[in-house]
Amino acid sequence: MSRVTFADERTGNMILVLRDANALSRCRSQVELIVRTMYSNPPSHGARIVATTLRNPAFRQEWCVCIFSFLRVLFSVRKRA
Numbered sequence: 001m002s003r004v005t006f007a008d009e010r011t012g013n014m015i016l017v018l019r020d021a022n023a024l025s026r027c028r029s030q031v032e033l034i035v036r037t038m039y040s041n042p043p044s045h046g047a048r049i050v051a052t053t054l055r056n057p058a059f060r061q062e063w064c065v066c067i068f069s070f071l072r073v074l075f076s077v078r079k080r081a
Helices: 021-040 045-055 057-080
Strands: none
Touching: 045 057
16 A cells, blocks of 8 residues: 555545455554554645745735734733633
8 A cells, every 4th residue: 555645745535345344453454554654754745835935025924914913813812811
């Protein structure tokens, strides 16, 4: 079995239809190993999005506006608590 990838992004799902509990146990063990590896080594598209956002002045400015807006809401909620 290999990772399901498309252009460095994991996608899709897997459905196993098995006839007996013994096969289910063996398959589950293998799938858990694959999933653990996938979560330990996330795809790199997120890092590319961040790099693009922070390198582009217009994108970075928009990101800063969003972050400060979020922080204002967060701080106002905390003051009420």
